[in-house]
Amino acid sequence: MAVTEERLKQSPPCTNNSLSNYLWKDAPDENKWADCVHCGMCLESCPTYEQTGQEQHSPRGRVYLIKSVAEGKLTVNEQFMDPVFACLDCRACTTACPADVDVGGLIEEARGQIRQAMPLTGWQGAVSKLFLHGIFPHDKRLQSLGGLLKFYQKSGMQTLVRKTKLINVMPKHLVEMEAIMPEINQPIKKKYKNNNIIKAKGETKREVAMLTGCVMDVMFSDINESTINVLTRNGNDVVIPKNQTCCGALHVHAGDRDMGRKLAKQNIEAFEGTEKIIVNAAGCGCMMKEYEELFREEPEWKERAEKFSEKVEDISKFLHDTGYEKPKAELNTRITYHDACHLAHGQGVRQEPRDILLDIPGVDMVHMPNADRCCGSAGIYNITNPDMAGAVLESKMENVPDDVEMISMGNPGCMLQMAMGVEKYGRNHKIVHTVQLLDWAYQKEAEK
């Protein structure tokens, strides 16, 4: 498959006479690959290179391919698309790279070109359009989906589907996902729709805004609840701006940069006037810190995006930096911590969540080797590339210590993927978000 003649005719007119085969606007940025000297220090950090051993599936290989299209040596086609879309966008290479090459940015820009040159067709196109355009950006529809899932779980249908083996008609990786679906509760955004400021318990030290997220709020509203509890407990008034929406990370990862821009603009406007934007999903936090990347051709929005991004902070870093009350109740549990890629590699937040966990009395932390290695979730990668995601998950699970009760982390995508790993490999760890543990410790203290 390559770019169709018909699609080529729709490409914008030539504005320069370079040899580049990127025909649409917002092409990969030359300055990003100019930093790469092909040294190969990134190779071992890359999960897809680890699995395949093939250089087109390595960071420097991908950068080289992206550069080759710009130099006119390759065209945008399926063979080019393959390695670019097989990237987990985990950013481990960015940590390893001596020259700080922004591989993630290049990959996302290249995906934008691929999707414009070769729009998805058939069922893939329909499914992607349904979720990325039809559901994630729309509160009501997202909440209805959550409602449906809840109905599915509560009505007995889940049991029925499982017992009647109806489930066997689903592809294997979707069956594995169905098995670990968390229990659906009421979304936070809906709960606080008429009262969007939650006051601090005790004296107010400051006011912060909170991103509720799309998947997070539907699948894990209890984590959003815990986040609010922990914030208010430590003197923060929490504002939940009404017009906020999905952060757009899934869209940008999928190459739909126009939709990403639309959502980014909506969020930038929705959070105008707030001082701090607290995020409890690493993927969203990382995206929101990179909004300016989307506006290379819109200087006015670029500036607004930069100001917006400065306010974005992960919950664990915020608590760590502003101080939090150490819980007094003991939790008595053995846990290990998994670094979400977009927290460790994407935002450089590694020690803060660990420190929080260590501050909870009775928590015995066990070291996980290669804790900052991707689990294979990578947004919706586990749905689009199930084989690779499965292989990456298998390596991850090999590193999870056997004797821990819980695995703590800071990203909903990882939580679903790791839960799948636990289910698939017959383990019985509980998957928790770092703030949940802190919240539980506070609650236990209150019960006393």
Place this chain on the structure above:
Amino acid sequence: MARKKIKSKDKHILALSTLVNHPSAILYEKEDLIAYDCDGFTIHKATPKAVVFPENTEQVAKIVKYCHDHSLPFLARGAGTGLSGGAIPLNGEVIISMVKMKKLLSVDLENRRAVVEPGFVNLKLTNTISDKGYYYAPDPSSQYCCTIGGNVAENAGGAHCLKYGVTTNHILGLEVVLPNGDVIEIGKNGIADEPGYDLLGLITGSEGTLGIVTKITVRILKNPESKQTVLAYFDKVEDGSQAVSDIISAGIVPAALEMMDKTAIEGVEAAAFPVGHPKDIEALLLIEVDGIEAGIGEQIEQILQVCRNQNVREVRAAKDEQERAAWWANRKTGFGAMGAISPDYLVQDGVIPRSKLPEVLSKINKISEESGLRIANIFHAGDGNLHPLVLFDARIPGETEKAMEAGSACLKVCADVGGTITGEHGVGIEKREEMRFVFKDEEIQAQTDIRDVFNPDNLLNAGKLFPTPGRCAEVKKEMKAAAIS
């Protein structure tokens, strides 16, 4: 990800695909091959015919035999981090990638040796055995990702080779697939010093021109009881160079003795692992000593004193392991860090007598001025192994050629003061012609005669290591020009 069926109609591709485990273990499409058109040396590029991924010696032997029988040029590639172009398929080779052969086969602590497959990553060996108190000494800066097979081909060195020697000093045995597909074993039972010719020494550092290594027995060492690292900043290169000489003269054998100059410091500080080196110093030294606990403190005192005697601006020992690790991460990622201050670089690898350091560095400075290209120096000062990094921008017409000329001129300076043209990166494509700076025709002939015994058809990694025949300077110049374009 992996495409399932072979789409090619090429009979060789079809035949080779039957010699590996899975259709995805052979690459033949342009988009996949382009990632293999160079290694860590990016000035020359050529596209391979195919890349195959064998998983055991038998498969390697079959692939090699097929190439031999059908006169297909071929070569072996590891992680592709080499800096002299040894893995570049100049003749449209079939690349035999060794990265799927990445097992640690055995560790024998009692006899201090380990057996690895060639695709096993250098640092992984140390990481695997360090909790038992052992390590693998050769530590090229690319050790995070380079393979031990590649280390054998290039006879790789590293910061700590000053005290412990280069790769060849740590190889006890090899299994080698010869260019006709035969398999031989050298250094049986891990005993290196066998009667007869020293084939281990010959194969190690032969840059993949004599055979393909498929199994390697390496020496492992006991972790030193203690180690300590000193960092020293100098306002004048001459003072830093003199300190290097004085440390060695004082009878200290440092595990590592590294130097960086001003431009290099600018690079590492602008990149991913800065440690806050001042930008206005002319040179810094990183000096590490290791050994039994008892003598270390005394040696450190001596080193501090030597540096003070040479007008050091600031000198101190690392306060803890974390600081020591940060200094080393900064140093070891130095080459890649150049990407932060220059789009391209070319690294040279000359060796000189230590006493000539100030003289050679000032000559290199002059080359930089004359060529108008910046040259950074990051190098193993202790053993006189220089790494001038010529910074350039390949997008500017003519700059690549200028960089190559400047690099060559640096090597000429090294050769002229009684040194040589490579310490650890190998000759590859890059320094073929410069071999003439140090060898007479007869001496080169003696070496190519040996190659012809192992590799008579010259199908394995042809065009590397030795200059092309012909003495006329004009011919050389033309060939270089042709190679560049």
